[in-house]
Amino acid sequence: MHSFQNNNKLVSHLEASGHEVRRIARAPDGSPVVAVRAGGAREPAIFISAGSHSTEQAGVSAAVQLIDALQTEHQVWVIPTRDPMGMNGYRHVLEWALGEPADLASRDDLEGFLRARGEVVIDEEDVVVATINEFAFTTRNLLGRFKESDAALVEPLKGRRIFVPSGHEDVAGAAPLERAYTLIVSPQGDVLHVNRFHDTAWAPAEVHATRRLLAEIQPGICFDLHEAMGIQDRYWLSARKQRTGDLDEQEAHAATAVIERIAAWGARFPEDEYLPGKFFTKSQPGVFWLDALVRGEGLNLMDYAAREYGIAFGTEMGMFGTFDDRVAMGMLTVQAAVEAWEANR
Ligand SMILES: [Zn+2]
Numbered sequence: 167m168h169s170f171q172n173n174n175k176l177v178s179h180l181e182a183s184g185h186e187v188r189r190i191a192r193a194p195d196g197s198p199v200v201a202v203r204a205g206g207a208r209e210p211a212i213f214i215s216a217g218s219h220s221t222e223q224a225g226v227s228a229a230v231q232l233i234d235a236l237q238t239e240h241q242v243w244v245i246p247t248r249d250p251m252g253m254n255g256y257r258h259v260l261e262w263a264l265g266e267p268a269d270l271a272s273r274d275d276l277e278g279f280l281r282a283r284g285e286v287v288i289d290e291e292d293v294v295v296a297t298i299n300e301f302a303f304t305t306r307n308l309l310g311r312f313k314e315s316d317a318a319l320v321e322p323l324k325g326r327r328i329f330v331p332s333g334h335e336d337v338a339g340a341a342p343l344e345r346a347y348t349l350i351v352s353p354q355g356d357v358l359h360v361n362r363f364h365d366t367a368w369a370p371a372e373v374h375a376t377r378r379l380l381a382e383i384q385p386g387i388c389f390d391l392h393e394a395m396g397i398q399d400r401y402w403l404s405a406r407k408q409r410t411g412d413l414d415e416q417e418a419h420a421a422t423a424v425i426e427r428i429a430a431w432g433a434r435f436p437e438d439e440y441l442p443g444k445f446f447t448k449s450q451p452g453v454f455w456l457d458a459l460v461r462g463e464g465l466n467l468m469d470y471a472a473r474e475y476g477i478a479f480g481t482e483m484g485m486f487g488t489f490d491d492r493v494a495m496g497m498l499t500v501q502a503a504v505e506a507w508e509a510n511r
Pocket residue numbers: 219222392393
């Protein structure tokens with residue numbers, strides 16, 4: 167198993183699968199965001215997604231595999247990647263913006279290239295950001311960098327996408343110029359990413375489309391397959407507080423089933439003192455509960471799914487595991503949680 171080279175290869179693969187493939191949005195470069203219908207006829211539907219952070223490609227491949235592999239009689243809807251431009255990669259978007267090939271051998275050439283070909287809007291010791299047409303390109307990630315006092319810096323970036331080169335040479339499926347991490351700057355100047363804006367009127371096309379699909383299918387259980395740096399090859403599950411006590415019990419029950427299955431498979435969980443952020447609380451090893459009200463930044467897809475629909479989980483597979491192991495953990499998570507949910511609802 168390896169990652170898909172780009173969004174077109176992914177879409178061709180899906181269209182050859184014989185399942186219904188629906189184009190639900192177009193990214194600004196024209197790339198389709200697609201949703202695939204699989205599974206049986208039973209309701210409510212199961213919803214699976216990945217790829218809002220395009221450096222996390224094993225989640226995408228796991229979502230694709232689950233289209234045929236997930237054992238269930240329920241309807242299954244899968245959006246394998248929510249950021250086709252990021253999946254197509256930094257070089258692709260740069261060339262799209264320029265309208266011609268970019269003479270760029272590696273990430274080391276990036277700063278000089280952006281200075282020569284773009285309009286530099288941020289020029290600091292550790293980072294250069296330049297605009298080329300409606301897009302912006304940065305030499306490194308800017309997430310969490312700006313404070314209110316930086317409003318003048320952010321001003322020329324409002325409403326734009328900022329493309330960040332993948333940060334590691336040694337992560338399978340995410341070579342620096344082959345993927346981009348996409349930052350989205352709101353009209354108000356909040357610098358966030360594709361897995362935000364699920365509860366806001368202003369949202370990028372990819373987020374609007376996901377929200378519309380969820381409204382149509384009214385899923386009973388949702389998954390978003392992410393991967394994480396900083397935990398080597400380990401694994402954790404992110405869970406969401408539910409609207410009712412019954413749903414809370416279903417969430418906790420399914421989380422336990424996932425952790426048992428993942429542990430039996432051989433996964434390791436983060437060290438006892440590990441906490442992914444102050445907005446998480448831990449229950450059993452490997453399970454962290456995210457509180458979006460404490461985090462701020464509005465609702466990500468699973469926060470939104472938990473608020474509107476039902477039980478919802480995110481995965482974090484450690485990105486320094488092998489690609490196959492990362493895919494396996496994503497798939498096991500969904501299969502184990504679905505079985506627990508079906509038996510217990
Ligand atoms: Zn992620």
